[in-house]
Amino acid sequence: MCDDDARLGRRALFVTGAAAALTLGSVTFARGADDMHDAETRTVRGTLPPGSPDFVYVPVEVPDGVREIKVSYTYDRPSVPAGTPGNALDIGIFDQRGTDLGGRGFRGWSGGARTEFFIRADEATPGYLPGPIDAGTWQIALGPYTVAPQGLGYEITITLTYGEQAEPVEPTYPPERAKGRGRAWYRGDCHLHSWYSDGRRTPAEIAALAREAGLDFINSSEHNTHSAHAHWADVAGDDLLVMLGEEITTRNGHVVALGVEPGTFIDWRYRARDNRFGKFARQIRRAGGLVVPAHPHATCVGCNWKFGFGEADAIEVWNGIWTPDDEMALADWDSTLVASVRENGRGWIPAMGNSDAHRSPDPVGYPQTVVLADDLTREAIQEGIKAGRSYIAESKNVSLTFTASGGRGRQAGIGGRLEVDRDTPVTVRLEVTGAPRCTVRFVTDQGVLFTSAPLPVGGSGVVEWRTTPSYAAYVRAELRHEAAAGPLPGTPAAITNPIFLGRS
Template sequence: MDRANLRHLGVVASLGMAFAVLPAESASASPSGTAPQAGPGANEEVRVITGRFEPGAPDWGYVPVDIPAGVREIAVRYSYDRPATPPGVPGNALDIGMFDNDGDELGNAAGFRGWSGGARDNFTISRSAATPGYIPGPITPGRWNVILGPYTVAPQGLEWRVEVTLRYGEPGPAFVPHYSPTRISGRGPGWYRGDLHVHSVYSDGKRTPAEVAAAARARQLDFFVSTEHNTQSAHAVWGDYAGPDLLIVTGEEVTTRNGHLVAAGLTPGQWIDWRYRAQDGQLPRFLREIHRSDGVAIAAHPYATCGACDWKFGYEGVDAVEIWNGPWTADDEQAVTLWDGMLREHVQGKGIRRWRPAVGSSDAHREPQIVGLPQTVVEANELSRRAILDGVAEGRSYIAESAEVKLEMSAHNGLFHAGIGERLLALPQSLVGVTVTVAGAPGTTVRLVTDRGEAYTFPVASADPATFTWTTFARDAAYVRAEVRRPNAEAVALSNPIFLGLVHPAQ
């Protein structure tokens, strides 16, 4: 038996997994209570498969399900045991998803039929509809696979049970997706506010798409990116909720066991695989898939404290770093320190060749989490998917806690002028003025930070807006960026840098 078949039977002993697939139990239930039947002539057929994961199991196990002709709907329900564990020892947690008979090889988007992680214990798929997180479409005969992901396994092991119900009959009408437009007409050059990382019921969020869109409008956002965990299923419904006041960009949160990646601006319906770790060397392949669609890859919450959430892949090939995720916390401060260090290495020619802009997003899943806290404010020549993502990738943006907060920053030397994310061409001995204007943030302090550290502070009293200018020589600051903070050091706004001086050879 070849390794692929061994993998599907779950008996890869070298991976430390005991994954016994028992003979299927077939039964059928009918409203009249008649004797059970099996096969295409029956109304339903139920198959039950059980198994076990041991501690140290591989990330993914596959449960094969042979689908005969005539099935109009597949319904899957699963459960697993949750034994008590000592304090500090994780208990059992098991994710679930589905691949169809087109295959489940790494990166095979054609075979992917959905993912719900641990957000729900059942799902259905048919030609006409599917549970949020799953992809409607034909139920084709052949070998499908339920994918199980043991997120954590207790010392006692993890016993699981999967119940697959096959419902026979004529298929319903084909599902018709309604994708959101990629451009809002009549919106020219300006600064546009958006949330690059938002969830709904199409993964583990609790808000419906309508509620997410309403929350975005209430926060005065111009755009947001749909980023469901490991599934593109929500893409097909956002056309119902976009409008002339709101651009909805399709994306995905690629949720690996070594950190999360926001893929913003995917082609509607596009899916990015997540079944790899940093040591597997697969991330560059999927970054190329994102970039082929003109999407932007953002390393999400690099120091998040949830299990497997912190970023371990490095930053080569990544377009931006999410340094502020949700309400300001200590891991955001740590991310700012990381990012500033990356900027210093860049201007010194020691780090990755291209600098990585900073972004902020809410990562909102449910009430009371606030959509648009924080929000990334992007300079773009129009309100379109392409223009917004270009602004993000080029660093022409700042992060603010709300629509009330506005931050402007520019640098000038009498000959040239540069804004956030740009370079001011200046000789080392040139005198440079950096002007900052802050609105909507009384009682805060503006800090100007360069590659040499904090260079200048300016208190924002009751004046609104407040403007000040700081002068320096280009030789004394390779870049300058602004932070607006409360007395307790909580961030209110953070800018991307303005680079000063002639272009560095490393750039």
């Protein structure tokens, strides 16, 4: 074993036009291996100070004849004062094709979920991409997520194993269609994590839970890696559509790429101040996906959404178990609806809800987005989500029908517009099942204008309200459980997208 001291005195600082990055001195190996040994190991140590760049790269000179790369790492976790973040160090790797933003060199990322990984031609640690181990300069990517006042001391051990490479495995991907029911309401959960990032469940376990939750579709959304894409084909079926995506986890918020083409990788190494998000949002759409900012008011470091909603196709306003930050996300989204009224409802952004389930006991399908789509295909589901023909429900038990009618027999449903004159009487009607003792609230551009008595203990009921387009430019429905003590309303059982009222 050979030790290298990768102190900051041996660094080169460069700015890429996005975030600043730090490149340390290279780690070198012999130009191959003789008959006396088939592996070599190097260990590098260093310390990153507070205020380090978002990403630190450790170049590794990989010679010919390598069949496996293995990396392990540790770092210090000193005590810190109350309210001060401690050390957290993410890790990943890029191959000889380089670390250019959005380039082809990405080979895997595990964030802080793992302390070691390997890559071979035929197999790799979850989160990493199997494939050829070509000679050249590889880069171990360190992400100092937070750094304690004492600094972040780390140790990285790199082992190269020599020999003939295995045959690469051709990836297989799930089909883009399942056996649907034609135009119907389909239930889905589009924000899920398996052991291919920081989750603890296998794809098979997630699929089983999705079926138990009554879901028709799900979306793979691992943090900063598409390595799971090739591992869902065996669990998809006629009864479950599996779409492929990624949760792009930047330092200024997270965004779900929903339903991209298989093998699509979206980079995450930028902040809002770098003015790069629009480029990668467009890449998501070119790859056939939707751009969905996730948990925009979450309180974890780097989770709060800072990029604005100009590129969003939908907004995740309900993320897992309902918390005050979901209430903030809902209010923020409602403000975007009010702003869209000035444009006659054009360009409004629909809401959706997902579980963000990682491990037991996180429930898959709580909440779930219920979409009116022409069929159970990737394209049809995405079209329904983007059009706002959807509502969010806490479980498969909750179903609803929400309409507005007026004029000469005209009617509109969720995500639609009732085209009537501004003073035409309009009847808003909500039919509900599966929401015992929940209260119905009708929310408009003025706020909550109607609140019902609690539904019966059987959970079914019909609630109507009358208004005009001049009084309410749009109306959406919320089903709320009984409120606990405090100023906030009870947790939701369901939230609909709006129906716009009046002529466009």
